Amino acid sequence: xxxxxxxxxxxxxxxxxxxxxxxxxxxxxxxxxxCRPVLRRICDLDLDSDRGVVVDRSIMTRDAQDVINxxxxxxxxxxxxxxxxxxxxTIAAMKAGKPVVTANKKLLAEYGQEIFRLAAEYxxxxxxxxxxxxxxxxxxxLRDGLSANQITGIRGIxxxxxxxxxxxxxxxxxxxxxxxxxxxxxxYAEADPTLDIDGWxxxxxxxxxxxxxxxxxxxxxxxxxxxxRNLAATDILYxxxxxxxxxxxxxxxxxxxxxxxxxHPALVQHEHPLAxxxxxxxxxxxxxxxxxxxxxxxxxxxxxxxxxxxxADIAEAARNIVSGSGGRSAALPGSDSAMPLSDxxxxxxxxxxxxMLPDRAGVLATVASILGKHSVSLASVLQKEQYAAGCVPVxxxxxxxxxxxxxxxxxxxxxxxxxxxxxxxxxxxxx
Amino acid sequence: xxxxxxxxxxxxxxxxxxxxxxxxxxxxxxxxxxCRPVLRRICDLDLDSDRGVVVDRSIMTRDAQDVINxxxxxxxxxxxxxxxxxxxxTIAAMKAGKPVVTANKKLLAEYGQEIFRLAAEYxxxxxxxxxxxxxxxxxxxLRDGLSANQITGIRGIxxxxxxxxxxxxxxxxxxxxxxxxxxxxxxYAEADPTLDIDGWxxxxxxxxxxxxxxxxxxxxxxxxxxxxRNLAATDILYxxxxxxxxxxxxxxxxxxxxxxxxxHPALVQHEHPLAxxxxxxxxxxxxxxxxxxxxxxxxxxxxxxxxxxxxADIAEAARNIVSGSGGRSAALPGSDSAMPLSDxxxxxxxxxxxxMLPDRAGVLATVASILGKHSVSLASVLQKEQYAAGCVPVxxxxxxxxxxxxxxxxxxxxxxxxxxxxxxxxxxxxx
Numbered sequence: 099x100x101x102x103x104x105x106x107x108x109x110x111x112x113x114x115x116x117x118x119x120x121x122x123x124x125x126x127x128x129x130x131x132x133c134r135p136v137l138r139r140i141c142d143l144d145l146d147s148d149r150g151v152v153v154d155r156s157i158m159t160r161d162a163q164d165v166i167n168x169x170x171x172x173x174x175x176x177x178x179x180x181x182x183x184x185x186x187x188t189i190a191a192m193k194a195g196k197p198v199v200t201a202n203k204k205l206l207a208e209y210g211q212e213i214f215r216l217a218a219e220y221x222x223x224x225x226x227x228x229x230x231x232x233x234x235x236x237x238x239x240l241r242d243g244l245s246a247n248q249i250t251g252i253r254g255i256x257x258x259x260x261x262x263x264x265x266x267x268x269x270x271x272x273x274x275x276x277x278x279x280x281x282x283x284x285x286y287a288e289a290d291p292t293l294d295i296d297g298w299x300x301x302x303x304x305x306x307x308x309x310x311x312x313x314x315x316x317x318x319x320x321x322x323x324x325x326x327r328n329l330a331a332t333d334i335l336y337x338x339x340x341x342x343x344x345x346x347x348x349x350x351x352x353x354x355x356x357x358x359x360x361x362h363p364a365l366v367q368h369e370h371p372l373a374x375x376x377x378x379x380x381x382x383x384x385x386x387x388x389x390x391x392x393x394x395x396x397x398x399x400x401x402x403x404x405x406x407x408x409x410a411d412i413a414e415a416a417r418n419i420v421s422g423s424g425g426r427s428a429a430l431p432g433s434d435s436a437m438p439l440s441d442x443x444x445x446x447x448x449x450x451x452x453x454m455l456p457d458r459a460g461v462l463a464t465v466a467s468i469l470g471k472h473s474v475s476l477a478s479v480l481q482k483e484q485y486a487a488g489c490v491p492v493x494x495x496x497x498x499x500x501x502x503x504x505x506x507x508x509x510x511x512x513x514x515x516x517x518x519x520x521x522x523x524x525x526x527x528x529x
Numbered sequence: 530x531x532x533x534x535x536x537x538x539x540x541x542x543x544x545x546x547x548x549x550x551x552x553x554x555x556x557x558x559x560x561x562x563x564c565r566p567v568l569r570r571i572c573d574l575d576l577d578s579d580r581g582v583v584v585d586r587s588i589m590t591r592d593a594q595d596v597i598n599x600x601x602x603x604x605x606x607x608x609x610x611x612x613x614x615x616x617x618x619t620i621a622a623m624k625a626g627k628p629v630v631t632a633n634k635k636l637l638a639e640y641g642q643e644i645f646r647l648a649a650e651y652x653x654x655x656x657x658x659x660x661x662x663x664x665x666x667x668x669x670x671l672r673d674g675l676s677a678n679q680i681t682g683i684r685g686i687x688x689x690x691x692x693x694x695x696x697x698x699x700x701x702x703x704x705x706x707x708x709x710x711x712x713x714x715x716x717y718a719e720a721d722p723t724l725d726i727d728g729w730x731x732x733x734x735x736x737x738x739x740x741x742x743x744x745x746x747x748x749x750x751x752x753x754x755x756x757x758r759n760l761a762a763t764d765i766l767y768x769x770x771x772x773x774x775x776x777x778x779x780x781x782x783x784x785x786x787x788x789x790x791x792x793h794p795a796l797v798q799h800e801h802p803l804a805x806x807x808x809x810x811x812x813x814x815x816x817x818x819x820x821x822x823x824x825x826x827x828x829x830x831x832x833x834x835x836x837x838x839x840x841a842d843i844a845e846a847a848r849n850i851v852s853g854s855g856g857r858s859a860a861l862p863g864s865d866s867a868m869p870l871s872d873x874x875x876x877x878x879x880x881x882x883x884x885m886l887p888d889r890a891g892v893l894a895t896v897a898s899i900l901g902k903h904s905v906s907l908a909s910v911l912q913k914e915q916y917a918a919g920c921v922p923v924x925x926x927x928x929x930x931x932x933x934x935x936x937x938x939x940x941x942x943x944x945x946x947x948x949x950x951x952x953x954x955x956x957x958x959x960x
Contacts, residue, residue, distance in 0.1 A: 248557060389834045406675065428563060
């Protein structure tokens with residue numbers, strides 16, 4: 099059985115998981131991979147910390163070139179993260195003709211075009227299964243399982259921090275700040291949770307999924323991104339009473355001519371499979387023209403789940419080396435041209451509105467008339483008990499309307515002085 | 530771009546779906562597959578029926594050898610089903626050095642050993658992604674996504690007919706026979722539904738999943754199989770009140786030393802992701818030592834979903850042809866030896882019991898004392914209202930107990946004459 103040499107760049111949490119996986123499941127991995135993966139070099143600036151795994155000190159180095167240039171290293175595993183050294187070293191490895199396995203969503207989402215072009219140019223492989231969904235093989239499902247499908251939709255709960263916060267806000271009926279603090283205490287949120295909470299982590303992931311689906315690199319800045327920072331527990335509870343759960347979704351919809359990509363909180367019906375994804379779990383629903391809806395669920399982050407996917411990528415790279423078929427499938431299955439991306443103002447959606455209105459006669463009539471004027475048709479209206487002195491919440495669920503019409507209606511409503519912009523909550527419903 | 534020739538054996542529902550998929554998504558498929566799959570021959574005994582797709586009559590034949598021996602056919606797609614001609618032709622194609630794509634669960638479950646051995650001997654590929662889960666890429670997840678994991682558990686809703694019947698029994702509170710008749714009318718159940726209803730279809734699928742997980746062919750006859758034919762709507766409703774849904778599950782559990790494989794109805798908590806799988810949908814939860822729980826959900830049958838997976842397998846075979854890497858991964862990733870399979874009597878489980886007891890004093894004490902004698906410890910006991918004259922149902926949920934102890938207790942209970950064997954319902958709870 100062939101040996102295949104592995105070089106690790108970055109010996110942090112996931113790196114230690116990869117090493118432990120290789121050690122723990124060595125026999126099984128060799129049998130399944132059809133070759134024996136041997137850890138040849140590890141690079142990290144910190145050579146001394148205890149990672150809970152035993153490695154031969156002689157294979158460790160602080161110089162990444164030692165890994166890339168080592169003739170016995172066949173596959174380079176990039177687990178540094180970010181887009182500085184990670185990008186340079188990924189490119190250097192590919193130029194050296196070595197396949198790269200990475201879990202780096204930021205690198206792919208921001209520099210995918212360059213990385214994919216170089217992979218094709220140097221006829222080498224880049225695998226990035228763990229960049230989206232951690233332990234969930236959703237990149238694989240998209241690349242392989244649904245390879246004959248036109249992808250018409252993607253709906254993903256792609257950020258465990260946000261999903262944990264939203265789950266706790268509903269279950270414990272606590273405000274956002276309190277749920278976030280709890281997530282931080284439990285190690286489910288970073289000290290600076292901005293990237294997660296404001297939706298950017300989800301945007302990176304959805305950009306990668308959309309790029310793979312349509313064969314062109316989706317520019318991050320063209321994605322509409324709205325996070326969960328401003329969500330009120332009140333709306334989570336009202337939504338629950340209406341039969342919905344609020345989730346931060348990464349959404350992709352394609353009608354064949356243009357692609358609508360966005361990230362925002364959305365109401366999802368209790369019966370929808372995404373509604374039962376709780377806590378730090380992630381799930382992605384992929385819709386294909388042949389296969390229909392398929393859902394993939396699991397741990398979207400964490401040492402061992404992520405390491406499991408990195409190891410599966412190593413297996414694929416190793417098989418290609420052993421069978422001499424590197425680059426057998428394009429990293430980004432090509433397309434002839436980029437499709438136009440929809441503007442958020444052009445979408446159609448159902449909406450949940452909560453308006454904080456003065457408690458006096460005629461107010462609801464004014465609201466209904468403004469909505470009607472902008473062709474916003476209502477599915478249900480519910481006036482709640484007084485919330486604060488003189489102020490009643492009115493919860494409205496609309497039929498399908500245009501975002502532009504809804505914007506115009508809400509703007510006019512704010513202008514009437516009935517309620518200021520702070521008194522208007524608007525959330526999209528994802529059916 | 531290379532052409533890769535496809536030969537189809539069997540032009541039924543799924544075959545027509547494959548042809549339609551190839552036609553409809555031709556450009557996309559060529560770009561993604563890295564080659565152009567060209568339909569070269571179709572064999573079927575019926576050359577005349579309208580399948581809703583247009584094919585050149587000149588490529589059709591009644592003689593399967595025309596397909597296998599055609600030099601322009603690079604990949605043989607077996608969609609005949611069964612284990613007669615399908616087995617012979619699959620073997621003939623492999624002996625001719627041609628990779629085979631099949632959706633035939635029966636063939637794999639019954640003749641896997643022979644098929645896998647021949648694939649290795651002739652260094653060719655056999656892909657069978659659509660044999661389990663239809664459109665759900667669960668075989669791929671097991672082979673590729675979780676390739677570095679020890680598989681510790683599999684829990685699958687693998688039969689759409691049964692899941693539809695169970696869903697309707699709960700939702701419409703109807704008896705089994707009525708729900709089955711409805712399923713047949715809707716085209717979700719065969720005229721002879723035995724294989725589905727009695728659990729054998731699920732057993733075939735779970736045998737394939739277990740074989741892939743542990744690297745040896747699981748003999749079908751060693752699987753404990755219990756179907757849903759005798760389920761009473763009463764128990765489905767009692768289970769619902771207790772917070773459970775009853776599902777027909779294919780189960781695999783491995784402790785590293787032995788494997789427990791079985792098919793039976795089981796109570797699943799409402800909060801468990803498998804509980805929200807309704808109607809004809811299928812779902813499989815795969816548990817790996819690194820990745821933890823992952824779930825795969827979608828349409829487990831049907832023309833287009835199944836065709837989508839067959840086409841994905843064709844893509845894999847085609848890439849291997851183009852890159853000259855046929856047989857790059859073993860059809861059955863090998864193991865050194867078969868693991869022993871657990872006997873159903875040796876399992877541990879929680880149980881749901883419904884006992885139809887005479888409505889008189891002291892009866893419950895007798896029951897409790899018999900259960901206690903056999904070390905069956907109770908989690909909850911609920912005596913329901915009179916059901917029929919003089920007869921009250923007592924619903925018991927137990928803690929984890931041995932199947933053997935439970936059997937002994939139920940046998941002793943039947944001997945007391947308190948209730949006959951028909952008056953005892955015992956279902957397993959899957960946590």
